[in-house]
């Protein structure tokens with residue numbers, strides 16, 4: 001396949017100071033990071049994700065993520081953790097700040113990885129012609145490729161990815177083309193399990209993958225951010241919420257989220273819910289509370305919209321009871 005390159009639009013390398021760019025001040029040993037230390041990125045890239053301004057990095061997961069981006073070896077990065085805790089956005093937001101291009105794919109149980117390699121489109125003469133699928137384009141052009149919910153793939157579909165990792169090249173079966181891996185290509189998996197199936201029984205649709213498929217992945221366990229960080233996130237998302245009636249609303253929101261996460265994992269407890277109140281839902285709750293500030297019960301309406309309406313009615317009522325207890329007379 002002929003490729004034409006436009007040298008004027010090719011992204012140029014650019015160094016970004018780590019401390020100033022990511023707000024990470026200490027390394028894993030607790031030592032202060034030299035403010036002159038920088039990470040390699042690009043001046044700009046059309047496929048770089050948008051920066052989420054309120055995003056907060058955590059020393060441990062950031063360090064592992066950034067190490068992988070800079071020194072992937074032959075590996076694949078695997079981010080494992082509960083729903084909506086910040087798995088996909090960790091790598092996406094590191095890339096957003098460094099202008100690395102990102103391709104994201106949502107895996108599912110009927111997906112064929114071959115469909116990511118080639119697509120057939122009308123050639124204008126009544127036939128079809130092959131074009132790069134998402135994975136092929138990313139492999140050729142050097143994108144960080146995030147395969148979300150990888151543990152919902154049918155076992156066996158992961159083999160293609162391992163071939164990319166081990167051989168460093170991609171053979172397009174339909175055309176016989178051999179593509180060498182671009183030096184900036186990175187492969188990142190995310191999932192709620194660690195590939196060994198879901199022992200907790202909490203997540204639907206998770207397949208037990210062939211253990212060999214995950215051999216050679218670097219696995220980072222991502223959890224919900226600690227309460228003080230979630231409070232900071234909410235403060236950045238909705239600064240107006242924190243001040244009302246001297247009540248630290250943000251702190252109560254985070255505290256309720258903690259209780260509902262426990263209620264999700266600890267089956268049989270007094271409070272049991274089938275969905276945790278994730279960081280994603282917390283952010284939505286805060287944003288919606290502001291949007292509904294002229295309504296009779298902004299916090300309660302926003303909690304329903306962001307989270308509780310997805311539960312069954314008994315659970316939803318129990319959540320409102322827990323919220324009343326947490327927020328006391330400030331709950332409407």
Ligand SMILES: Nc1ncnc2c1ncn2[C@@H]1O[C@H](COP(=O)(O)OP(=O)(O)OP(=O)(O)O)[C@@H](O)[C@H]1O
Pocket residue numbers: 054055056057081082083084085086087088089090148149190225233279280281283
């Ligand atoms: N560290 C963080 N700082 C700010 N916001 C965050 C952070 N982590 C998560 N969020 C919020 O949660 C949302 C969901 O994050 P993300 O998509 O990364 O979660 P996930 O773990 O990949 O979710 P899923 O389990 O659904 O795949 C983000 O868009 C952002 O709004």
Ligand SMILES: [Mg+2]
Pocket residue numbers: 087088089148149190
């Ligand atoms: Mg995700």
